Amino acid sequence: MARHHVRATVNGxxxxxxxxxxxxLLEALRDELRLTGTKEGCGTGDCGACSVMLDGRLVCSCLVxxxxxxxxxxETIEGMAVGEALHPLQQKFLEHAALQCGICTPGILIAxxxxxxxxxxxxxAEVRDGLAGNLCRCTGYHKIVEAVLAAAREMRGA
Amino acid sequence: xxxxxxxxxxxxxxxxxxxxxxxxxxxGRARYGADVSLPGQLIGKVLRSPHxxxxxxxxxxxxxxxxxxxxxxxxxxxxPDMPDxxxxxxxxxxxxxxxxxxxxxxEKVLYDGHPVAAVAAISESVAxxxxxxxxxxxxxxxxVIDVREAMRPDAPLLHEAQYTEGVSPKPDKPSNIAKRxxxxxxxxxxxxxxxxVIVEREFNTQPVHQGYIEPQACLASTTxxxxxxxxxxxxxxxxxxxxxxxxxxxxxxxxxxxxxxIGGGFGGKNNIYNEPLAIVLSRKSHRPVKMVMSxxxxxxxxxxxxxxxxxxxxxxxxxxxxxxxxxELNFQAGAYPGSSVAPASMCAFTxxxxxxxxxxxxxxxxxxxxxxxxxxxxxxxxxxxxxxxxDELAGKLAIDPIEFRLKNAAREGTQxxxxxxxxxxxxxxxxxxxxxxxxxxxxLGPDQGRGVATGFWFNIGGETSATVNIxxxxxxxxxxxxxxxAGGSRAAMAMMVAEELGIPFEQVRPIVGDTAVLGFNxxxxxxxxxxxxxMACVTAARQAIDRLRTRVAAIREVPVEAVIWKxxxxxxxxxxxxxxxxxxxxxxARLAGKTGGTIAGHAEINAQGAGPxxxxxxxxxxxxxxxxxxxxxxxxxxxxxxxxxHPAYVEGQLQxxxxxxxxxxxxxxxxxxxxxxxxxxxxxxxxxxxxSDLPYIDTVLxxxxxxxxxxxxxxxxxxxxxxPLAAIANAVSHALGIRLCDxxxxxxxxARAIADRPA
Numbered sequence: 001m002a003r004h005h006v007r008a009t010v011n012g013x014x015x016x017x018x019x020x021x022x023x024x025l026l027e028a029l030r031d032e033l034r035l036t037g038t039k040e041g042c043g044t045g046d047c048g049a050c051s052v053m054l055d056g057r058l059v060c061s062c063l064v065x066x067x068x069x070x071x072x073x074x075e076t077i078e079g080m081a082v083g084e085a086l087h088p089l090q091q092k093f094l095e096h097a098a099l100q101c102g103i104c105t106p107g108i109l110i111a112x113x114x115x116x117x118x119x120x121x122x123x124x125a126e127v128r129d130g131l132a133g134n135l136c137r138c139t140g141y142h143k144i145v146e147a148v149l150a151a152a153r154e155m156r157g158a
Numbered sequence: 159x160x161x162x163x164x165x166x167x168x169x170x171x172x173x174x175x176x177x178x179x180x181x182x183x184x185x186g187r188a189r190y191g192a193d194v195s196l197p198g199q200l201i202g203k204v205l206r207s208p209h210x211x212x213x214x215x216x217x218x219x220x221x222x223x224x225x226x227x228x229x230x231x232x233x234x235x236x237x238p239d240m241p242d243x244x245x246x247x248x249x250x251x252x253x254x255x256x257x258x259x260x261x262x263x264x265e266k267v268l269y270d271g272h273p274v275a276a277v278a279a280i281s282e283s284v285a286x287x288x289x290x291x292x293x294x295x296x297x298x299x300x301x302v303i304d305v306r307e308a309m310r311p312d313a314p315l316l317h318e319a320q321y322t323e324g325v326s327p328k329p330d331k332p333s334n335i336a337k338r339x340x341x342x343x344x345x346x347x348x349x350x351x352x353x354x355v356i357v358e359r360e361f362n363t364q365p366v367h368q369g370y371i372e373p374q375a376c377l378a379s380t381t382x383x384x385x386x387x388x389x390x391x392x393x394x395x396x397x398x399x400x401x402x403x404x405x406x407x408x409x410x411x412x413x414x415x416x417x418x419x420i421g422g423g424f425g426g427k428n429n430i431y432n433e434p435l436a437i438v439l440s441r442k443s444h445r446p447v448k449m450v451m452s453x454x455x456x457x458x459x460x461x462x463x464x465x466x467x468x469x470x471x472x473x474x475x476x477x478x479x480x481x482x483x484x485x486e487l488n489f490q491a492g493a494y495p496g497s498s499v500a501p502a503s504m505c506a507f508t509x510x511x512x513x514x515x516x517x518x519x520x521x522x523x524x525x526x527x528x529x530x531x532x533x534x535x536x537x538x539x540x541x542x543x544x545x546x547x548x549d550e551l552a553g554k555l556a557i558d559p560i561e562f563r564l565k566n567a568a569r570e571g572t573q574x575x576x577x578x579x580x581x582x583x584x585x586x587x588x589x590x591x592x593x594x595x596x597x598x599x600x601x602l603g604p605d606q607g608r609g610v611a612t613g614f615w616f617n618i619g620g621e622t623s624a625t626v627n628i629x630x631x632x633x634x635x636x637x638x639x640x641x642x643x644a645g646g647s648r649a650a651m652a653m654m655v656a657e658e659l660g661i662p663f664e665q666v667r668p669i670v671g672d673t674a675v676l677g678f679n680x681x682x683x684x685x686x687x688x689x690x691x692x693m694a695c696v697t698a699a700r701q702a703i704d705r706l707r708t709r710v711a712a713i714r715e716v717p718v719e720a721v722i723w724k725x726x727x728x729x730x731x732x733x734x735x736x737x738x739x740x741x742x743x744x745x746x747a748r749l750a751g752k753t754g755g756t757i758a759g760h761a762e763i764n765a766q767g768a769g770p771x772x773x774x775x776x777x778x779x780x781x782x783x784x785x786x787x788x789x790x791x792x793x794x795x796x797x798x799x800x801x802x803x804h805p806a807y808v809e810g811q812l813q814x815x816x817x818x819x820x821x822x823x824x825x826x827x828x829x830x831x832x833x834x835x836x837x838x839x840x841x842x843x844x845x846x847x848x849x850s851d852l853p854y855i856d857t858v859l860x861x862x863x864x865x866x867x868x869x870x871x872x873x874x875x876x877x878x879x880x881x882p883l884a885a886i887a888n889a890v891s892h893a894l895g896i897r898l899c900d901x902x903x904x905x906x907x908x909a910r911a912i913a914d915r916p917a
Contacts, residue, residue: 015172021285021351025283037186039421041371042453046841049371063324079184090184095178097806100645100814102183103372128850135841137369137422138645139810140817141849 004029009070009087010035011079016130019066025059026050029076037077037106048134051107052076058114060133077106089113089151098147100138107135112148120156124149163286170657171869174806177340177649178668179419179642189374190419191309191391192450199377200229201441202284202449204432205272205292206459207267210525211301214263214274214294221291222277227284231292232435233275234264238407244408247397248428248531248683256494258405263432267296268316268493269527270835271458276432278439278447285714297813301525301834305467305490308524309335316493316523321641324567334523336495341503341514343575349482349514353473355547357551358702359544360469361364363883363901364827365462365490368532369818369846372421373456378436379446386437389422393427393643394681399673405434413437416672423643423817425531427460428681457839462828463532464489464497468543478557478565480498482514485506485539489521492528497521501616502536504542504576505647505880509585509614510566511770515575525834535613538883540817542901545611545884550897559888560774568614568707584798584862585772591858592774597794605781606791607893612774612882615874618684623677624694626702626759630751631746633661636698637671640691644875646807647687653803654685654869658699660726661743679760685873688803689864690765696745699880702759706746709753712864713746714738745858767866771873773797775816779889786909788824788890795855795881800872812878813855819882821847827902870916 003018010033024043029035029052036070039059041049052095053075061074078088089112092098092136099105108131114116115130122130127143127148136144182188214907219231235560238351240254258264263272275292281286300314307313313334321329324338350356376390376472386408392398403410413505420427432449440447451460471484491497494675499519506517552562577879592598592610601609627635636655642648652666659666680686703723710728711718720736721728729740761767778792795812802808825845838844863870896911 011912020281023282030192035186036189039190039372040192040450041373042841044453044840044842047371047887081185084897086181086184090181093184094180097177097646097804097810099173099180099183099422100807100810101370101372101422101643102179102188102645103370103419105183106186109184124854128852132848132850135371135846135848137371137424137846138814139816139817140813140855141852142813143806143810143855145255145849156202 004067006070008069008071009073011075023066024062025064025066026068028069035076035078039103040105041103043094049104049107050113051110051134053110053114058111071117077110080109080139087113088154089148092147092151096143096147096150100137101156104136108136108144115153116155120152122152138139163451168657169214169651170663172351172803172805173669175649175653175663177208177646178652179648184811188419190372190421192344193286194377194389194418195448196377196379196446199394199446200280200449201277201285202276202436203289204273204435204455205275205289207263207270207272209267209296209298211299212267212269212296213265213299214261214267215297215916216274216295218293219275222288222328225284225291227280228277228288229445230278230439231275232438232442234262236438237262237405237434239264241376241406248425248681249535250496250498251532252496253861254404254852257401260494261431269525270457271527273459275440276435278443284330294563294828302334303524303526303834305465305488305522305828306526308489308522309520317420318527320523329418335520336491336522336523339500339503339519340517341576344514346516348512350473353481354476355554356471356473357485357554358471359547359899361546361899363466363539363542365465365526365824366425366427366826367457367462367844369422369634370422370426370660373451373453374427374460375450376433377441377448379431379435381441382444384412388413388415388433388437388647389418389434390415391427393417393420393423393641393683395673396679397681398430398433400798401430401433402437406437409559414672414674416643417670420643424533424729425535425683426532428683428894431460436824441678442626450654453821453841457844458836461530462527464529464539466539468539470543470547474550474551474555476555477489478555478562480510480512480566482576483512485517485544487519487535489525490526490529491825492526493523493631494528495521495523497529498531498536502540503512503536505614505773506540508574509568509574509612511568511572512575533815533818533879537613537880538822539881541611541613542883542887548900549888551759551765560589563612564589582861582862582865583770583772586864587860588772588774588796590828591860593778593797595794595858596778597792600614602778605783605893606778606892607889608776608777608778609885609887609889609892610774611884611888612772613877615685615771615876615880616687617771618686619690619768621764622694623679624689624698626698626745628702628747628750628757630747632742633665633746634667636666636668636695637676638668638691638695639671639676640687641682642671643682644687644811646804646810647691649690650803651691654692655695659743660724672832685771686768689768689867689871689873691764692803692869693867694761694763697763698759700759701761702757705757705759709757710748711743713749713753714715738818768801769864769872770864771798771877773877773881775885777885777889779886779893780888781893781908783912786905786907786912787894788903788908790820790853792853794858795878796858796860797874797877798862798872799859799869799874800867801861802859805859808859809857809876812857815875816855817852819879820852820886822901823883825902825904
């Protein structure tokens, strides 16, 4: 099967990969670039486990074709911590026990960061709405919401 | 095992350290089932039946095998048939004859999604093409989906040689009722004759899926000399090894199973599916084979729990004493026998101290995927029915529902109707804590209702092993064989070992050992992870401490009885005349090589004395009378957890269990068309709760220590899913003044109940 040559930027690095026409960006990230931090929970855009940023916009990478990444910039969970410093959201997720099995965590962190970039001071209801595209089956979301609110406070310096 | 350390002495147990696997999981490093790959691996895919019930006349794989890039194909002919042979798996029982047929159909397909063949190819797309080239000749048969229809004498039969067990004399006709079971105590007829008020109702629940976000995934590599390495997302790597060895007629030692991080299980990853297929595909192709299920495959062919039909009859005197209780539980087993009807029957009334009880259970096969355990298997279905009836009975007697439960509550020494007397339990304590909670007295608005319900689960122990290796600098490598299915149990293990050794939590590094490095571990189910796993870790730590004391006695030339272990040091026993310079763990460890070799502690135990768990839940709901939509406004879950090792993760277990129960109560269900095909095999149409569906879930941890565990642990993961179904149904019933007996309470069903209400 013919494969396309794609050039893109992932977490600030220039990358190249080959992918089939029907392969998703999620498959390209995981299987071609070996960035397995982004997870597949459904493959139909319903669970949010594959959330990444594409040119600064939150997307389900299972709904984007790999070839659509040509010339574009992608941010994944692997680029969230900077050096030794975890992102405040990552740190608050640990402190608030906001993950159990952890499979949804990368997608939720990416979605939560996108939410706080749009709205640095969300209410509880706004956090719940902002994360409504990300399924978690373990936590009941209680500690996730608390962790996002705590990270927002810290990032605002409040 | 000797217990119990007083709370006042604890330094680490009961605190909230950061979990040791946390950074891996917030940075994307953690490797789950689908994240493991090997050089040269092939991709395996499964061809599944499009029919709910059909005889397989022929399978032709020749075109698929001829497709370039296809390296192997397997069908029923590649697996040996198995006779009837039963084995324990979690809280349920498996029969190898059925397991081999469920992983690869033999004579018939019995549900939409049943595997009929599998291929291994150089890419996912080639594997998918190959599946289209496999020709299966089916003779389609009539099917049956609903449990009540499946029980009828004229229903289509799944198993022509299945005669109902537990009926005497043996029936002369085969039936979809695989088994009838009965528990009874006292004289139920006399009890109902004495009753002044009787409630009788019939309840129905739909099958729901465990809904773990990580689909099943495995990777197998088989060598030419028959050695197998298997990576898989599982709740029981030793059980998977045992089952693969059995099904493939291999020696156990030939298979090494390494458990990956598990992205949720809830009972749904107790069972093998693709693992034996991957092993044989790898054997035939001489390449590693990776198999990852799609979400659609997960819904069609794994999980779900039973749907249930439950009839309940309860009688009481006017002063609120229950005189008799009867229930009939009819559970869908799916394609093969073995639903959770037995534990459900045993749980149905066990929150109460009753003289006259009779419970009848039926395990019923129908053309759905074979059910799997789901968090307190069966108990939520039984509790939905019984706790709804209890609520109605309390209402008829004009007694507060918590007060009514207290009047009839099980306590230490209560005789159960299925066997043992209950030991030290905290049911009454949860009821009293709930009654005292401000939530219970908070005012309600219009179209709002409050519901209460309670839950009981046995919890289990079982075979468990652990190793505590004292590293050369005095830090500790802890290896345990229960899996971190609960997300956080690894932290709890390390906390208990650090507490025993008297060293900081951060100096213990816990890892889950694979099947080659530890003795056999039973599946991590039944809330046994922190109970039994913790008991093994503590036992191993105490053996290491005994060896440390012995070593110091030799170094200091004193009798071992004169050496005690306290605060991370070997030191003179208090009051002893024999004095010597204490030695820290690090000092002993540095000298270990020269004083007799490295020091470790091991435990291979069969953990006994699991402590039953009880919970009491309060929920407030608002009902939209126009649409029938229900909103959960406030939720409080009270549970006796014995002792919370890491309270944040115990709270998380309660919150997560409640959220799953809310989904079960309000939205989740398997929807089949008249053609017997599953219509909602995806998260869009099978709707699990999202963040905006739920409020904060308040938790109250009651701690009545389990006397059989060194730290009082009971196990906490399953109890919280039991009460929400009934608590929500009770709340909705109070809001509307209509008793709702069929789940889920989805908007169309609730709107219909409002419209149909007699004027």
